[in-house]
Amino acid sequence: MTEPFNQANRLDAPWGILIDRNTPLCFSFEGKAVDGYQGDTIASALIANQQWLMSRSFKYHRPRGPLTMAGQDANTLVQLPSAPNTLADKYLAVNGLRVMGQNYKGSLKYDRLAVNGLFSRFLPVGFYYKAFFRPRGIWDYWVKIIRKQAGLGVIDVDHQAVYRDKQYLFCDVAVVGAGPAGLSAALAAADSGADVILMDENTILGGSSNYSRLSHQQLERVVDIKTRVEAHPRIRVYLNATCNSWHAEHWLAVVTEKRLYKLRAQQLVMATGVFEQQAIFRGNDIPGVIMGSAAQRLLRLYGVKPGQRAVVLAGNDEAYAVALDLLEAGVTVAAVVDLREASLNLLQSEAQTRACQALLSSGVEILRNHSVFEATSKNGHLTQVDVRQIVARGECAPHSRTICCDTLCMSVGYMPVYQLVCQAGGQLSYDDDSARFSLSNIVDGMHLSGSMVGLWNISSVIENGQAIGFAAAGQCANNDESKQSNAQFDVLNLDVLQDVEARGLNHPWPMFLHPKGKEFVDYDEDLHARDILNATRDGYEHIQLVKRYSTCGMGPSQGRHSALAAARLVADITHKTVAETGVTTARPPFASEPLGVNAGRSFYPRKYTSMQPAHEAAKAVFLQAGSWYRPAYYTTPKLNEAQTVTRESAIIDEVNHVRSKVGLVDVSTLGGIDVRGPDAGELLNRFYTSTFHKVAVGKSKYALLTNEAGVVIDDGIACRMAEDHFYVTATTGGVDRVFQTMLKWNTLWALDVDIANVTTAWCGVNLAGPLARKVLEKLCDCSLSNSDFPYMGVKEARVAGIPSRVLRVGFVGELGFEIHVPQLYGDALWSALLTAGEPYGIRPFGIEAQRVLRLEKGHVIIGQDTDAMSTPHELQMSWAVAKDKAFFLGARTLTELAERGLDRKLVGFTYDNSLGEIKESHLLLDDSVGVSADSRNATMIGRVTSSAYSPSLGCGIGLAYVTLGKTLEGSTLSIKIDGGRRVVATVVKLPFYDPQLLRQEM
C-alpha cells in the first residue's frame, strides 16, 4: 500500500452510479492529496487510491479500514477540522477538505500505541473493574492516565456552530427505507389515496438494488417504480434522512444534515432491510477484510475495485453473486471458500450451478466445507488467508492452506435492521434450526416489509411491499378509497417460506475461534471472542450483563455486527439456544447524531413588559425571572460621569431614595386574575385563608393561599372592584398555578364565577415613598387623601388619562400606590409618572431594591422564604388565617397541625455585617458547644431564607427558619457563612422597619 495516490482502483463507467467523473475533486488525507470525483465518500476516494487504513481501533490501536461501506461500523471514523468521529464511508468528499485519522500517537501508519495489542492478554474484559480499585483511592491516580488514552478524535472548541432547526411533518403513511420494498409500499399507499412520506438514509432511491447483482429485467422493474415514486404527487421523498427513533403513536425523529424532522404518521411501513454480518475468525478486522455487500457498494456505487486479488468466504449463495461481480470488475478471484458442504439452497440449485460453472470456467477455485481460519497482514493490509477444512461446528482441521489475496469478502448472513421495530416494543426472535430471524409483537399501525421479514427474491420483495403499502393506506382514517381496493392485494402478502431465495441466507455458525484469539466480535470496543466467553465465566451469563460488563455493543455501531455473534457465543457457553439468549435492547438513537441536531434552534420565550423601552433607556441591568426579564437595578442617574455604579451601590441608593423621596418600580409581572360573577366572593372565601365575604367594594385584602396540606403556595391582594368582581394579584411565578387551581376548584364547586387570567392584559407600577401622593395627585382624576383613599383602598380612576386600577398598598413599607393599566399603555404611564415626579426627584428602582425594602418590612416572598412544608403558622402569619371560617383549602390540615404544635418558625434577625456576610441558604448551627467548635460536628438547627444589608437600619438583616428554642427575641443564632466561619445574629421582632406602620398608612 505504498503506491502514490493515483486512483489505480477506479473502474470505468457504468461502474459507479454515484460519482460524476466529469467533476473531479481533491482533498487531503493525513496531509497527502487525494483525487476523487463528486459523489465519492471520503472512504471510496481513499480506496480508489488504494488507501485502506483509515483509523485505529479503540483499545489495541489496530489498523482499521472500511467494513460495510455503509456507515454501519466504526472502522472508518476520521477527524475533520471541525468534526471528530466522522464516518468516512458516509461523508461525501469535497474539494479542499482536510481529513486526518484519529486515535493514534505518532502517525496513522505507525501508531506507537499499537503496542497495546501486545499486552492484550493482560487487558482482559472487565480489566478496569478488576485492576484499579485497590488500594483505596488509586483510581484517582489511574484515571488521569486512562483518560489520556481514551476517547476518539479532537473537538474543535472554536468551531462555529452551523444553523440547525426543526420541523414538524405529517402524513398518512410513512415509509422508512427506500429500497425495492419501501418504494413499492410507498407507491401502493399513494396510489390508494394516502399522503405518503418516504425516507432513506442514502443519497438515492433504490436501496440494495443500486449495488446488488440483479438481472436486467429486475433492474428495469425497480427503475420503473423509482420513476413513478419520484413523479407521484402524493409522495414526499426525504433522502439523507435517518429515522433515528420511534415514539408513541408513530412519532418519528428523522435526522438530516441541518434539520430534525418530527414526523407523525398514521401508519408506518418499516422497510429498513438487513445488516450483513461478519464471520468470526482471527484477523477478521484487518483492512481488506470486508462484507460482500461492501465490495458490491464499492463497485456499483463508486466504481472502485476493492483489490486486485480476492477470496470470497461464502455462507450463502449471495457470496457467488459477489464473486461474479468481482470477476466482471476485473478482480482476480482466487477462491470461493464455502462454509457449506453443498449449497443448502437446493431449490436454487440450477442458478447455483450456473454461478458455480461461471466461476469455475473463469478459473475460480471453489472450496466447499472450508473456512478462513486466519487472515494475516503486512503494512496494515490483508496479504493472505489461512484456509482450512471444517471438521465440526466451529472447528477446523489442523492442516492449513495459504491463499494470497488483498481482499476477503464475507457473505455469511444477515440480521434484520430491527432497532426501530424493537424501540416500538417489537420482539426479535431467532430460530436456531433455520438460522432465521423474525420480528413479532409489532405495534398497531406498523407494518414490516422486504428483506427485514426474510424475503429476498426481488419480485417477492416488491409484491410484498405493494401489499403492505395498500394495507397501510387502507388502515388510515378516512381513506375509503384504499379500503375498497385493498382486498385484492391480500393474496400478495407472501409467506416468507415461498421465497426460495430467502432460504439459507444465514449460515448457522460462521465462527472459528483461534488459540491466539483476535477473532473480533465487536470492532468498536476491540472485543474478541475470548472476551465474551470470559465475561460469562466471570458470572455475567445474561446477554444484558455481558453487554454491560464487556461493553459489547456499546460502541458507535451499537451492536449492528456484534449482537448476533455475541448471542451465539453466550448461547454456546451457557448451553442455551440463541433464541433463548436473545439480543440486547435497542434504544434510540438508531444512529449517532450530532449534538447540534438536538441543540439547534430551540424556543425559550422571553417576556418583556411594555415599559421595557424606558428600562433600557435608563440603563437597567436585567434579571431573569422565569420567562420575564425585569430590571434588577438602574445604572442611571449618576451623580457625575466619573461615578461607578455597582450593584450594591445602586441598591442602597434606590432604597434610600424610596425611603426619603419617591420611587417607581415596574410590577407588571405580578399575576392578575379577574374573578367575576355572583359567587366571586364565595369562591375567594373558599380558596384563600382569609374571609372575603365582608370585603367592601373599593377595598382590598391580603390573600394567602394554602394547598390541601396546609402549605403556603402563593399570596397576593384581592381587590373588590364591584360586588361581583374581584381583581386578584398573584406572584410572578405562581400565577399560572393559582389560575389553574382556581379553575379546578371552581369547576368542582360549581359556582357561578368566571375566572380570567389577565396577567399580560394589564401592567403595573408601584409608586412608593413619602412623596408618592404628591406625584400621583398631578395625574389622577380622583382624590388621593388618606380619608378618601385609605390604606388598602382600591379605585378605578384615570391616571394621565389612562383607565387604571389604583391600589393603595404597602409592600415596601412606604406610602404607596400600585397603578395597573392595560398593557399597551404601560409605556405612557411610566413616562407620565416620571415627568410628574421630576420636581420631587422621582427615580425608578429595581426588584433588588424592592426585595430589600420588603425585607425591612419583614414581608415574605413565597418560594424564597417558604418551602414545600411551610405553613402560615410557621411564617408567623396566623393573622392571615380566618378563625371563623368553616372551610378553606388546607383548613383541616392546618387545624390538625396546630394541635400538634410547631417544629420551627421563620424569625427575623439582625447582625453586624462588618463581621461577615450572611447569605441566603446559609445554615444555622447549634451553638451550645461554642461558636468556634468544628462545624462538621454541629447540629443544624435552621437555615437563612433572606438576607441583605439594610440601608435603613445600617446593619445586616434577614429571615431564617429556626427550631423552637431559638425563636424568642434576643436569642442568638450561630450562622455558618462562606469559608466555614460563624457569625452571630440576634433574633428580633418583625418588622425591622416602621413597626407602627406609620409610613405606609400616612
Place this chain on the structure above:
Amino acid sequence: MTIPSISVKSPLHADHLALDAEFTARGIGSAVAYYGEQHAEQFNEQLSILDLSCINRIGFKGVQTCTWLEQQGVTLPQTPNSATVLPAGQIMLRLSSTEHWVLDSVTKDSDLCGQLRDSHNRSDVKSYLLERNHSHACFYIVSEPGSTSAAETMSKICAVDLRPHRFANLAMAQTSVARLNAVVVRHDHLGRLAYLILSDMTAAQFMWHSVLDAMQEFDGRPAGLNAITLEAK
C-alpha cells in the same frame, strides 16, 4: 373601561423602526404602513408577516355571550375552534361554547370592537369582557400566491398539522407556537394561504423573531398594512 385617546405602540415598534418603517394610525395605535422602499406589489411575490397588534380586538366570555352577540347582529361561528368573517371584514373567533373574540377588519374601516364594548358597558348581560388588545399580540402570515410557504413556516414552529388540506380556511387551533400559548386561525387572504397568530403580548418580540427565523428559507419578510389594504381595494 372607555378607551383613552392615547395612541399606543406595538411592542415591536423599535424593530419596525430598525426596518425603516413608516406608520399609519390604525385601531388603538399606529401600525406599519410599509417598510423602507417596499411597495405593496412586493407583497405579491413573497411570504410575508404583518404585525397587526394595534388592530382592535376584544373578547367576551360567559354563558350569555352567544345570545348577546347575536343580539348585536353578529354572525357567530357554529362550532368552537372555528371562525367566521363578517361582511365588513371583521373576524369572529369561537374559542369555546361561551367565549368569542372579535378582530376588527384589517382592510376596511371598522370599529365593531368599540361598538360592542360600548354596548357591553351599558348592559348587565352575564358575559365578561376580555381585553384582547392588550393581552395578545396579533400576527398575520401570508403566503405568496399559489404557495403553501405559510404552512411550511408554521410547521417549523407549531406541532399542529396546519396544511391547507387538513386545516380548512377559518379553522382555529388553540395550541402552542414556538412554545408559547397561541391561537392560530387560518384566514386566507384573496386566495392566498394565510394564518393569524394571537399570542402573549409580552412575548411579542420573541414570537415575531421566531416566525421571521422560520420564514427565512422561503425569503419571508415583514410587510406593512398597505400591502393588504391596497390589494384588497
